[in-house]
Amino acid sequence: MEMPVVQIEGLTFHYPDSEPVLRDINLEIKRGEFIGITGPSGAGKTTLCMCLKGLIPHVIGGTMRGRVIVQGKNTRKTEPSILAEAVAMVFQDPEAQIVGLTVEEDLAFGPENLMRPPDLIRAAIPRVLQTVGLSGYERRETYRLSGGQKQRIAIASALMMEPQVLILDEPTSELDPQGKDEVFEVVRTLREEHDVTIIMVEHEVEQLADVADRIIALDHGSIVADAPPREFFRNAELFHRTEGERLPQVAALLLALEAEQLVKLTDFTPYEEEAIARLNQLLQEARLMQ
């Protein structure tokens, strides 16, 4: 069997003088999987991302116990510069991560710092721009781009590193609806056409349900749920307890109908199209019976 791309065993972390932010996290992620991470503020989502990237324990102060193995490398024993090639990260604020004045300068920045040959960098730029739907944007000035475009450039810059793992930490929360759609479109393309493993921290549950293979909920530093969307969103009790996330509306509706025994548990789905098809059928049957 192929080795998981991410293996986390007994990971506990606390910042200096604070309660643990992560408590005994155990997690395996397979190559090419799309993992969604949700949870209320302060649940430890970003801290977990920083552990995967090796920023913890190398750059950020605090105490870490347990093991994080990415691409076969133990993050504790691996320099962040080496992990930088395996794990790329896109942050929440598109303004905070673009360094180049033009799109191509920005895309070249990462690989240039790794001393990659200029020819290869030049050849990669149009390829990643196509992936993010911004072909021909090489000479554009980054500061003139919209929020959604900036965030897509941030993803393109991450892809320039040819990472095995791409982490997106709330990449849509500062964007308008159009920008959010653009980012989800890119993420869907990556999922279908590339074998990069994607970990996405996200509050837009309806869109996340559509792209994720598995969704993990963090609460107070612990994993409280880890399941494919179909099972994950059925766990209504979880959402009432943490209140950190809302359910996709179709999931909330079907659970309520199920509670009143108007639909069966097997009718449950977190997906919009499936829910419409199912409700259509049920309403049809109801009509025939009347």
Place this chain on the structure above:
Amino acid sequence: MTKAEIVINVDDVSFAYAPGMPPALDHVSLQIHKGDFLALLGQNGAGKTTLAKTFNGLLQPERGSVLVGGLDTRHANVARLASLVGYCYQNPDHQIFNRTVALEAAYGPRNLGLPPDEVTRRVNHALQLVGLADKKDAAPLLLGKGERQKLAVASVLAMGSPILVVDEPTTGLDFRGIRNIMNLLRQWNQEEGRTIVIITHDLHIVAEYVPRAVVMAQGKVLIDGPTRAVLSNSAVLSLAGLKPPQITRVAQRLSHHGIPPDVMTVDEMLTHLRSALCGVKAVQEGAADASRL
């Protein structure tokens, strides 16, 4: 019923940030009544924040006029406008600068020249309302994002202005944080009768909390009306690059079964489906009883 008095009257306003730039506001007219709770919707660049900044004179219209409480913003005194319209910025860190939570909330009312007792009373009240009463001495920048957002709201509340403009109050907050802020605004609107304008991208919260919605695109108002009518108007929303909430989209796809196309919340949808599906349940139960006999 007589309409409440108009507290903000935007009349045919146009504005561009620089000569030759496309107008950020293009012949906008909008009337806001006392006690209104309305949402400005649209993509970034649609003109929402620009419009809101004309309400307190931060921006002056190039043509047309903005009257606030009957005062023309071009001639009104800035301090006077500030006491009428409280403006809460999108990013709380753009407005927070004091050493403690209490000092931050006191800054506005103090600058209105209020006596110290009154300042303290207002600060306590505002911090109480947002749930920061026990953090008076905390350093604002060490608070979480949700708490900084609440502090920004409290600072504006402490001004006591009858009109509050809140620019994207929920960005970056989790579900609980969003509910807290929205409940607070609703309470402020319903119990104190204040006028509230929020700028947001989150149509779910608009559906749940805000009775009136205004959609903007390219500097123009595309539609202005009761939230239910606006959020179910897929055609106009799509002109602004917006979609109705998921539950409304589902209702519209089930309209041939008699589900109204303007359902806005899961609870409403539940009511409609309950009456449509209950018949089946009764029949099935009847059949099950019959088979047991």
